[in-house]
Amino acid sequence: xxxxxxxxxxxxxxxxxxxxxxxxxxxxxxxxxxxxxxxxxxxxxxxxxxxxxxxxxxxxxxxxxxxxxxxxxxxxxxxxxxxxxxxxxxxxxxxxxxxxxxxxxxxxxxxxxxxxxxxxxxxxxxxxxxxxxxxxxxxxxxxxxxxxxxxxxxxxxxxxxxxxxxxxxxxxxxxxxxxxxxxxxxxxxxxxxxxxxxxxxxxxxxxxxxxxxxxxxxxxxxxxxxxxxxxxxxxxxxxxxxxxxxxxxxxxxxxxxxxxxxxxxxxxxxxxxxxxxxxxxxxxxxxxxxxxxxxxxxxxxxxxxxxxxxxxxxxxxxxxxx
Amino acid sequence: xxxxxxxxxxxxxxxxxxxxxxxxxxxxxxxxxxxxxxxxxxxxxxxxxxxxxxxxxxxxxxxxxxxxxxxxxxxxxxxxxxxxxxxxxxxxxxxxxxxxxxxxxxxxxxxxxxxxxxxxxxxxxxxxxxxxxxxxxxxxxxxxxxxxxxxxxxxxxxxxxxxxxxxxxxxxxxxxxxxxxxxxxxxxxxxxxxxxxxxxxxxxxxxxxxxxxxxxxxxxxxxxxxxxxxxxxxxxxxxxxxxxxxxxxxxxxxxx
Numbered sequence: 001x002x003x004x005x006x007x008x009x010x011x012x013x014x015x016x017x018x019x020x021x022x023x024x025x026x027x028x029x030x031x032x033x034x035x036x037x038x039x040x041x042x043x044x045x046x047x048x049x050x051x052x053x054x055x056x057x058x059x060x061x062x063x064x065x066x067x068x069x070x071x072x073x074x075x076x077x078x079x080x081x082x083x084x085x086x087x088x089x090x091x092x093x094x095x096x097x098x099x100x101x102x103x104x105x106x107x108x109x110x111x112x113x114x115x116x117x118x119x120x121x122x123x124x125x126x127x128x129x130x131x132x133x134x135x136x137x138x139x140x141x142x143x144x145x146x147x148x149x150x151x152x153x154x155x156x157x158x159x160x161x162x163x164x165x166x167x168x169x170x171x172x173x174x175x176x177x178x179x180x181x182x183x184x185x186x187x188x189x190x191x192x193x194x195x196x197x198x199x200x201x202x203x204x205x206x207x208x209x210x211x212x213x214x215x216x217x218x219x220x221x222x223x224x225x226x227x228x229x230x231x232x233x234x235x236x237x238x239x240x241x242x243x244x245x246x247x248x249x250x251x252x253x254x255x256x257x258x259x260x261x262x263x264x265x266x267x268x269x270x271x272x273x274x275x276x277x278x279x280x281x282x283x284x285x286x287x288x289x290x291x292x293x294x295x296x297x298x299x300x301x302x303x304x305x306x307x308x309x310x311x312x313x314x315x316x317x318x319x320x321x322x
Numbered sequence: 323x324x325x326x327x328x329x330x331x332x333x334x335x336x337x338x339x340x341x342x343x344x345x346x347x348x349x350x351x352x353x354x355x356x357x358x359x360x361x362x363x364x365x366x367x368x369x370x371x372x373x374x375x376x377x378x379x380x381x382x383x384x385x386x387x388x389x390x391x392x393x394x395x396x397x398x399x400x401x402x403x404x405x406x407x408x409x410x411x412x413x414x415x416x417x418x419x420x421x422x423x424x425x426x427x428x429x430x431x432x433x434x435x436x437x438x439x440x441x442x443x444x445x446x447x448x449x450x451x452x453x454x455x456x457x458x459x460x461x462x463x464x465x466x467x468x469x470x471x472x473x474x475x476x477x478x479x480x481x482x483x484x485x486x487x488x489x490x491x492x493x494x495x496x497x498x499x500x501x502x503x504x505x506x507x508x509x510x511x512x513x514x515x516x517x518x519x520x521x522x523x524x525x526x527x528x529x530x531x532x533x534x535x536x537x538x539x540x541x542x543x544x545x546x547x548x549x550x551x552x553x554x555x556x557x558x559x560x561x562x563x564x565x566x567x568x569x570x571x572x573x574x575x576x577x578x
Contacts, residue, residue, distance in 0.1 A: 132444060143539075
């Protein structure tokens with residue numbers, strides 16, 4: 001089966017979970033090509049070659065610096081035609097999700113969306129995904145050509161760099177599309193701020209910070225900073241205004257799957273568990289030993305987060321990296 | 323201006339863990355059904371647009387007769403009208419998009435279609451984009467704020483990954499919103515009373531002149547995810563002692 005993998009870029013930088021889509025394709029087939037669309041993307045193209053794509057289709061143009069559904073979709077269709085691939089994979093980022101949904105709609109093809117696992121079956125793809133917010137798992141197959149799947153970030157191992165990798169690079173003209181989207185401004189996250197969906201460690205705060213929310217999240221940020229972790233929050237903490245919505249983990253926030261999730265002062269409502277229940281290791285810090293979070297946690301400390309979190313930071317300073 | 327909010331009736335999120343694989347496979351759920359929480363934010367966005375720029379906000383859903391309850395909730399929040407597209411055959415995201423596109427065209431006046439960013443049951447988040455493609459309209463996903471609406475354009479703030487992008491596009495448009503757009507308002511007592519008495523018009527695929535496509539997405543082997551094999555190990559002693567033991571354990575697990 002021949003794959004075409006979408007390597008997402010943003011202002012010349014790769015969106016790292018794209019390497020996971022490439023890794024998933026390489027684990028299923030020897031015949032894997034990639035498409036890179038963006039502006040000033042020579043480094044990303046080189047890395048796509050190093051990570052094992054057999055051929056890389058490249059659309060490099062100023063108008064492609066920021067994802068534009070109509071333009072990028074048209075370029076992907078051109079690359080699919082040139083490649084003749086049977087399957088198209090992308091990471092299930094905001095843009096990957098939209099791109100795959102649009103491609104599927106235009107081609108009358110199904111999409112295996114937000115897949116947790118992927119395999120080959122009867123000349124097609126078979127995925128495993130969660131429905132009912134992860135409370136039920138199903139196998140999914142789709143009709144249509146190409147077979148389309150988007151992959152949950154951090155659910156697949158990224159493609160590794162290969163010594164002496166070599167690939168054909170095919171430069172393509174940008175598709176001639178009149179886009180309806182006029183970008184008036186872009187505001188980016190502060191440098192060093194780790195993305196929740198890509199983070200390998202997350203430190204989260206909940207209602208337990210209420211007695212001094214500012215100090216509580218300062219302590220959580222301090223620990224996160226020491227661990228190179230992203231900062232998360234429960235819905236309760238967001239709704240109370242302790243921290244902004246983009247930090248919310250859970251049913252109506254982000255679904256995350258880090259290696260380590262440290263829940264501080266979070267009781268563990270089912271809506272929160274739906275967002276972080278597939279983390280590899282869960283640590284709970286909570287004053288209430290009856291809190292449901294302890295029933296999913298691997299490790300726990302019953303205590304006041306205002307004392308325990310700085311103590312963890314102190315222990316990390318002493319023990320980690322030595 | 324005419325705004326149409328596409329909503330779905332979905333399980334109460336607190337009851338999602340109670341859904342059994344058999345129920346999920348048959349679609350016959352015994353849990354309490356409500357308006358998909360993401361869609362409540364879309365209704366709120368529609369009501370805010372109506373208040374700021376005039377016009378009328380309606381709600382539409384695809385489902386069985388029972389989905390009228392979800393439409394009544396939308397009416398109780400303040401929507402001016404509601405329509406059920408009654409469809410009980412199995413449909414996937416593309417089929418729903420086709421039916422909703424039919425409903426938008428049937429309405430004929432719509433400038434802005436609003437949706438939530440995904441449903442808590444299907445989870446694909448594909449419908450807003452698929453709907454826009456069926457209509458041939460632009461689509462703005464992840465919308466956190468509507469900056470300005472004019473007679474022929476809309477400017478919004480989108481959240482994409484960690485970036486916020488301000489983007490302008492001509493009308494008509496499909497807008498899918500996130501929670502930041504605004505907390506859904508509570509229905510007033512008087513609106514609940516009024517909504518209960520409204521006769522909700524029902525249309526079928528045939529009324530819309532739509533041939534809903536057979537599913538191209540096939541689900542099988544419905545099952546519960548493996549239970550977390552977690553027996554919590556609690557660390558005791560002073561905060562310092564417990565923290566030190568925790569960090570040792572995490573180093574042992576190789577996650578630090």
